[in-house]
Amino acid sequence: MLLFFTLGLLIHFVFFASIFDIYFTSPLVHGMTPQFTPLPPPARRLVLFVADGLRADTLYELDENGTSRAPFIRNIIMHEGSWGISHTRVPTESRPGHVALIAGFYEDVSAVAKGWKENPVEFDSLFNESKYTWSWGSPDILPMFAKGASGDHVYTYSYDAKREDFGAQDATKLDTWVFDNVKDFFHHARNNQSLFSKINEEKIVFFLHLLGIDTNGHAHRPSSRDYKDNIKKVDDGVKEIVSMFNHFYGNDGKTTFIFTSDHGMTDWGSHGAGHPSETLTPLVTWGAGINYPQRVSAQQFDDSFLKEWRLENWKRLDVNQADIAPLMTSLIGVPFPLNSVGILPVDYLNNTDLFKAESMFTNAVQILEQFKVKMTQKKEVTLPFLFTPFKCQVIQDLVTSLLTYPLSHFVGYLLVFTLGIEVLVLSFFYRYMLTAGLTAFAVWPFLTRLWTRAKVTSLSWAFFSVLLAVFPLMPVVGRKPDISLVMGAGLLVLLLSLCVVTSLMKRKDSFRKEELLVHLLQVLSTVLSMYVVYSTQSSLLRKQGLPLMNQIISWATLASSLVVPLLSSPAVFQRLFSILLSLMSTYLLLSTGYEAVFPLVLSCLMFVWINIEQETLQQSGVCCKQKLTSIQFSYNTDITQFRQLYLDDIRRAFFLVFFLVTAFFGTGNIASINSFDLASVYCFLTVFSPFMMGALMMWKILIPFVLVMCAFEAVQLTTQLSSKSFLIVLVISDIMALHFFFLVKDYGSWLDIGTSISHYVIVMSMTIFLVFLNGLAQLLTTKKLRLCGKPKSHFM
Structure with missing residues (x-):
């Protein structure tokens, strides 16, 4: 499998560089015979x-x-x-x-x-x-x-x-x-x-x-x-x-x-x-x-x-x-x-x-x-069997075979899948297409048997889908900072944390104290982040600069955000919630307005997605539903327990790609990335440093990606989905990349040319980057550290 992914990664790097060889090399040919009119010309x-x-x-x-x-x-x-x-x-x-x-x-x-x-x-x-x-x-x-x-x-x-x-x-x-x-x-x-x-x-x-x-x-x-x-x-x-x-x-x-x-x-x-x-x-x-x-x-x-x-x-x-x-x-x-x-x-x-x-x-x-x-x-320079004119009969035979074709269900599925791909492609040009897609997602449970089996889960799915659909309609460039929205997002995180801490207090197992300590540390980190954001804003308004203590807290929060979740329980719900708390603390420090609420709403939809996929698979009789508090992420998973791929797994893979694109364009676009607001990094530094500021902004962009990928890890685990399903994700990404490959322009204004290249680069980068992001998600979800002593064997 490692060899397969390495080979696939190499191929995608080749595809990534191919546009410059195909589109941006001279098309001129030489060796033609000069042609001129043999009759006398009218002018000398x-x-x-x-x-x-x-x-x-x-x-x-x-x-x-x-x-x-x-x-x-x-x-x-x-x-x-x-x-x-x-x-x-x-x-x-x-x-x-x-x-x-x-x-x-x-x-x-x-x-x-x-x-x-x-x-x-x-x-x-x-x-x-x-x-x-x-x-x-x-x-x-x-x-x-x-x-x-x-x-x-x-x-x-x-x-x-x-x-x-x-x-x-x-x-x-x-x-x-x-x-x-x-x-x-x-x-x-x-x-x-x-x-x-x-x-x-x-x-x-x-x-x-x-x-x-x-x-x-x-x-x-x-x-x-x-x-x-x-x-x-x-x-x-x-x-x-x-x-x-x-x-x-x-x-x-x-x-x-x-x-x-x-x-x-x-x-x-x-x-x-x-x-x-x-x-x-x-x-x-x-x-x-x-x-x-x-x-x-x-x-x-x-x-x-x-x-x-x-x-x-x-x-x-x-x-x-x-x-x-x-x-x-x-x-x-x-x-x-x-x-x-x-x-x-x-x-x-x-x-x-x-x-x-x-x-x-x-x-x-x-x-x-x-x-x-x-x-x-x-x-x-072309192999002889590849240099053959197309024949109409071949196309006719292909059309005939498609018309006579494996089932109506498959054709309908294929049409919906194609429409979904087009929506994703159009979202690169018009962000509101994501709103249309999320609205369609909200209706989906009511068109299936999910509504009759899990009404609460279906209503939650519809609510958070519609709520997330609001973000692509929000402005992305030139928005004014609004710290009150950042504070509001922090309060919502604290409210959710209080609910989790309360549930932990009721538990009787031996790991209750350790889990409680981890969550209390994360609650403290969220409170400190809110304080730093408010304090830094006030200090800058008074033109007193960035307080040193605020800067130390910000960098410490960033450094610990990928370590603290590893101390939490490997149970699906606890681990995912711990990842959300840690990353939200950093995200609050990098936020200036409404975007602070975005990862929270996205994560809520991800939790519902995990539940709804369990319901979907249970109604087909493939597996039985288990509580998310009892299912555990495991580093050494027995691959024999994974089932074969079903047609519905294509939809799960498509959901992942759609949520990843939403994570990227939900609060921004090409313009907002190229001309980001420097106020986003003022909690970390105020002296102009393009590389450091760019790295911080890149991490802010990646946080929603990490949340989505961790949720997909849970979907794979709870639905007994083979890791081969990730190949479907890569195929969907490659189909999108193929769209943008043919949309690359080597003519037009410099803006048109640059934008077309950016779209292709983003999609191809996402395809390549998903492999690394998948590895990071596996690390965050399966690795377990202990505050003291050796980890219990059933945690690994």
Whole structure:
């Protein structure tokens, strides 16, 4: 069994690390054959303007005076070219945006996380396929395309990175620098025969990266005058560059111009997520091979932008950002970027149907080439019998066998079990799903014969289930400390302790005095904890700091919380209650409000669960009910007394997993764990120590876990359930982990990606951690220490 658990643990560690190998490694493949359209292209050269951080609405809308902020661009839309919105993907950052524009694929997170100025993964791009490319702009963007290019045909001209100053008074200088250097470049080319010859070649690209708008947006917000005035400056600069190109090339009609943006920006000056203000960017194209404006009477779009922009009569052609790369390559006749996934937007093209058809076919073959190479690579590293296409007949046979299938009871059980798993998965996103599950638990006894056999137990189960269901509805972040609730929880613990002590006083056995002494020590510990919480709060309010005596008592209580229960009787009820008292003393010291009541309510439900499982098994005739005061935890249990697993044991395992998830999310969630209240540890220390404070908060989170696992140990014992049932628990956890495995995101905002990883890590950690937690629960429940002398043999 030890070997089996060790092997299982190793496998789960492999699964834990697998997401980083599967989701966060580059999906790019190499070795494809370049594909290009064989017909003559419409343009000899292409000019790409990328206004970094420019929102579509801010460019297209009219200002308060009813005039355009970019009159030149608007004139293009109405009289010369085609326009639309380029829909970007998240994360809406500069690097992935430019990669999508120029290389035609949406860069994976593994590459984005490696850097912005470098080219950490080898990918093909429009620049690499061009005869020559000249680019001007930010040193953060240009080098990554030059480094990935083969040969020496991509030239970059960047300003000093110190110019990118969010605190600068005039960020438009970043754009005027680009425009001025482009004009100087062409002026210099007239006197340089080698350069003049190169820029008169075909299949060449000029890239102007304009960072001023993005910088002003970060510094002053997109609604600011600085941001909007920068758009006017860019519009003027684009007008000058276009005029210069037409003049330099003698109006030969062989230049294509594309104006777009890598991403937008929120109203508060940020980007990276998926808000429409970040994902909707402008796209305006004109020149060689581009369709002229098309007048329409109506257009079908889900948004109301057209009327706001007063462009409802000019046909809007929306694209995905990666589609711009194949559009540019088809215009100048270079091979499609090898890793491109963009689909050619043929509506932008002004050419023959034959050219459009050939271009679309080339685009399709280029994407197919990636599939072929990927399939070949997979086939080479996969066992032959595992690399087999799915057959419809196999699926049909499976469905048929399921429909004809071991019984209606089993199918119903399976459906309920599946629904329960989904509730657990959804609880990671919506805590109130735990409330729904606990409410269903409350109704469960009344739908079975339990209600007729054990009315008091059924009513207790329903009461505590509903009471526990309240906690997931409570707030988790930003709650104000309420010491009165902590004091109230302590009083409830003392009240329960008084009942136990009273019952011990009535006993006549020889161990009465020893048990009574242990419980009195725990009562004293609870009283001291309540005093420390109240005293510390008062001292901190008077700004007198943490009293030394309070600190000593707190640490002593924490140190003794795992030892004192081992002095109590191994009888199920006494041992579990002793564990509750010891852990509650520590939990009170770490509580600031209503969460202090949570372990107490959870434990009450656990005690009822033990009783109700006894009733459930007794009605099936498997075993006879015994008093919890007479059943004892034993370290050396005879495994021959354990019965075979029944279908109902799956429900018991599911209850355990559900209670564990409730223990984790009952008073918190991902946000509350990441931003916990430091006031929780003020009884132990007030000087900032992240590791010590984090360890204390982790123990606070684990205490409800320990209570649940100890209760499950009792369920296993009282129902004669084999320890193999714990494997069912691991299977349920693995099914949940499989859900989150497929929900891991390697795209989207950093928050979306991080949250999806956190969910998977939590579930996989729970699966791994349950093995260790099960060992701790066995230690707490079965180990027996004596205050003096040797333990009696029947206690071990």
